[in-house]
Amino acid sequence: MKLYIETVGCQMNMLDSELVVASLRKDGYELTADVGEADTILFNTCSVRQHAEDKIYSALGRLKNAKRQHPDKVIGVLGCMAQKDQGLIFKRAPYVDLIVGPGQLHQVPELVREIRERGGQRMEVSLGRKDGSRHEIERSHESFDPLRDPTMRPTPFQAYVRIMIGCDKFCTYCIVPSVRGPEQSRRASHILAEARQLAGEGCREITLLGQTVNSYRHREGDRTWRMSDLLAALHEIDDLERIKFVTNYPKDMTNDLLAAVRDLPKVSKYLHVPVQSGSNAVLRRMKRGYTVEEYREVLARMREWIPGVAVTSDFIVGFCGETDDDFQQTMDLVRESRFKNSFIFKYSERPGTKGAELYADDVPDDVKRRRNNELLELQNQISDEENHAFLGREVMVLVEGPSKAAEKHGAAQRAESSPSPAFSEQLQLTGRTHCDRIVVFTGNRRQIGQFLPVVIYDANAHTLFGEVVTQHVGPELFTLS
Numbered sequence: 001m002k003l004y005i006e007t008v009g010c011q012m013n014m015l016d017s018e019l020v021v022a023s024l025r026k027d028g029y030e031l032t033a034d035v036g037e038a039d040t041i042l043f044n045t046c047s048v049r050q051h052a053e054d055k056i057y058s059a060l061g062r063l064k065n066a067k068r069q070h071p072d073k074v075i076g077v078l079g080c081m082a083q084k085d086q087g088l089i090f091k092r093a094p095y096v097d098l099i100v101g102p103g104q105l106h107q108v109p110e111l112v113r114e115i116r117e118r119g120g121q122r123m124e125v126s127l128g129r130k131d132g133s134r135h136e137i138e139r140s141h142e143s144f145d146p147l148r149d150p151t152m153r154p155t156p157f158q159a160y161v162r163i164m165i166g167c168d169k170f171c172t173y174c175i176v177p178s179v180r181g182p183e184q185s186r187r188a189s190h191i192l193a194e195a196r197q198l199a200g201e202g203c204r205e206i207t208l209l210g211q212t213v214n215s216y217r218h219r220e221g222d223r224t225w226r227m228s229d230l231l232a233a234l235h236e237i238d239d240l241e242r243i244k245f246v247t248n249y250p251k252d253m254t255n256d257l258l259a260a261v262r263d264l265p266k267v268s269k270y271l272h273v274p275v276q277s278g279s280n281a282v283l284r285r286m287k288r289g290y291t292v293e294e295y296r297e298v299l300a301r302m303r304e305w306i307p308g309v310a311v312t313s314d315f316i317v318g319f320c321g322e323t324d325d326d327f328q329q330t331m332d333l334v335r336e337s338r339f340k341n342s343f344i345f346k347y348s349e350r351p352g353t354k355g356a357e358l359y360a361d362d363v364p365d366d367v368k369r370r371r372n373n374e375l376l377e378l379q380n381q382i383s384d385e386e387n388h389a390f391l392g393r394e395v396m397v398l399v400e401g402p403s404k405a406a407e408k409h410g411a412a413q414r415a416e417s418s419p420s421p422a423f424s425e426q427l428q429l430t431g432r433t434h435c436d437r438i439v440v441f442t443g444n445r446r447q448i449g450q451f452l453p454v455v456i457y458d459a460n461a462h463t464l465f466g467e468v469v470t471q472h473v474g475p476e477l478f479t480l481s
């Protein structure tokens with residue numbers, strides 16, 4: 001049986017797809033990249049922006065004829081959009097067989113089997129935030145990573161590990177608390193067991209995932225584990241060499257966590273701490289729970305405690321009621337904060353959020369687009385300057401694989417059916433520094449998965465370019481005597 005799966009959205013979704021693929025492989029499925037030959041077609045969806053949902057509905061639209069010609073194909077919609085739209089998906093695309101929310105993904109193999117044997121449609125989703133007691137709602141969302149599949153990871157030596165699910169912050173623009181349920185931290189002993197297993201399988205870098213990962217807190221026996229305790233315990237795992245974590249909530253950036261990042265060499269000196277806006281009026285309407293002054297204090301503390309830390313942020317431009325003056329305050333904050341980079345999004349109204357209920361989406365799209373471009377231009381200029389500070393410096397790079405250019409070149413060669421490149425052939429590789437900067441350099445395939453020292457000789461806003469440092473062993477000249 002062949003499985004085609006398409007994933008939209010964040011790292012959480014990539015991890016969810018990894019788990020779904022692992023469980024379907026146990027049922028005899030093999031992955032295919034060709035939707036035409038697939039027996040089961042799954043879309044793991046995102047509902048954070050309208051655009052992501054539109055993409056899935058149009059992909060479903062393209063499958064209508066295929067389903068008519070091959071009614072035995074199983075088509076499923078998984079993840080956040082499944083939880084948000086539920087039966088609406090059957091209404092808009094009646095040929096869809098399966099709808100499964102993020103909390104029920106472990107049931108996918110059984111549901112697919114049932115549809116194959118008995119036909120009909122199936123829908124499994126979690127309770128809404130008002131549909132029961134907190135305990136009942138939590139249970140309906142709980143599903144913590146039973147199986148892993150290395151082939152679905154970013155690379156075989158890098159893996160995501162979920163340490164929390166859900167969110168209780170209820171920022172007014174955000175659909176996550178509805179579709180991912182209440183904030184729940186995972187047992188530290190389970191996280192450590194999973195990390196040990198991953199390290200044993202050759203994984204050298206893990207990225208801990210949570211919507212507000214630094215809010216992690218779990219009581220086990222008579223001990224309460226904080227994020228800093230978890231980092232210290234993970235740091236003890238021998239074969240693990242790098243530990244990252246995303247995404248941080250500014251107000252929960254405590255000093256014990258900053259000390260852990262500073263003192264534990266395996267923990268990346270890289271913190272993603274989204275501020276979203278530089279205007280207090282906008283932050284208030286977003287219900288982010290802090291002021292710009294408080295964010296500045298957090299940023300100053302991070303830089304004081306962790307010298308050289310790379311900080312990144314997210315911004316939403318054109319949120320309800322954002323004036324030119326509000327936007328200029330965001331520009332000022334970016335100018336002074338010197339983020340390594342920022343992810344910038346135009347506000348997209350999400351039905352079911354407080355923002356959609358309380359405020360008009362009143363910033364015209366062309367204004368959103370202009371603000372997006374202006375902010376991006378400013379951030380790129382800063383990223384470029386920050387990256388140029390690396391010229392001449394040596395950085396340690398975890399080599400991830402061929403660069404995009406090398407992959408394109410390889411694909412073109414394969415299309416011309418040239419022989420595949422020799423294992424030792426030089427090619428352009430890409431990897432990341434400990435502070436999460438992308439580095440491109442020339443090397444060969446057997447270096448993929450290794451840590452290499454690279455000296456930087458050029459840079460732009462997004463990439464550092466370098467050369468692998470080679471060491472001379474023994475005398476260079478021999479005399480014959």
Ligand code: SF4
Nearest residue numbers: 167169170171174176
């Ligand atoms: S902290 Fe706010 S933006 Fe982040 S997931 Fe929770 S509600 Fe959404």
